[in-house]
Amino acid sequence: xxxxxxxxxxxxxGRRRNGTWRDxxxxxxxxxxxxxxxxxxxxxxxxxxxxxxxxxxxRQLFRRIGLDPAGLTDxxxxxxxxxxxxxxxxxxxxxxRDEWTALLTxxxxxxxxxxxxxxxxxxxxxxxxxxxxxxAGVSQxxxxxxxxxxxxxxxxxPPAPGEDSTEVLADWGFSTAxxxxxxxxGAVKDTR
Numbered sequence: 001x002x003x004x005x006x007x008x009x010x011x012x013x014g015r016r017r018n019g020t021w022r023d024x025x026x027x028x029x030x031x032x033x034x035x036x037x038x039x040x041x042x043x044x045x046x047x048x049x050x051x052x053x054x055x056x057x058x059r060q061l062f063r064r065i066g067l068d069p070a071g072l073t074d075x076x077x078x079x080x081x082x083x084x085x086x087x088x089x090x091x092x093x094x095x096x097r098d099e100w101t102a103l104l105t106x107x108x109x110x111x112x113x114x115x116x117x118x119x120x121x122x123x124x125x126x127x128x129x130x131x132x133x134x135x136a137g138v139s140q141x142x143x144x145x146x147x148x149x150x151x152x153x154x155x156x157x158p159p160a161p162g163e164d165s166t167e168v169l170a171d172w173g174f175s176t177a178x179x180x181x182x183x184x185x186g187a188v189k190d191t192r
Contacts (some may be wrong), residue, residue, distance in 0.1 A: 162189030
């Protein structure tokens with residue numbers, strides 16, 4: 001996993017070396033430094049995210065949300081970022097998250113609502129992908145990745161705290177006497 005994550009960072013290592021990436025959080029294109037790649041509060045105190053990096057996506061987003069680009073020489077230019085951020089912040093506070101979602105979903109505006117964990121399983125994309133499963137009345141992420149010949153499945157609900165303490169400790173090499181002492185002292189919970 002570390003090897004893969006390092007490989008995915010190749011672009012950023014290259015940008016740092018050529019001077020287009022700074023090791024200062026919140027000052028770069030993809031770390032919330034750019035106003036067109038950030039999260040904004042909406043009228044209802046919720047949030048939306050935008051990631052309109054390319055000019056064609058800026059134009060689409062700005063047109064759809066009603067942002068007049070007058071006075072901006074180039075949204076990509078760092079010099080314009082403070083003004084653009086102020087304008088975007090004010091504009092996104094004029095509607096609720098769900099109003100922005102209705103307006104921008106299905107467009108090339110590079111937009112997504114920021115969902116709370118309680119909302120994630122019900123998002124239409126996750127519903128269409130069956131990305132969550134119900135196990136013993138608890139909604140949880142489905143196994144991933146998905147393979148056609150060896151599909152993953154949730155075997156059952158997780159054990160209750162202390163339900164399998166004896167088995168786990170025995171598997172780890174603790175003797176029956178040691179397990180008994182740990183349970184008796186209260187260091188380990190046993191609910192069987």
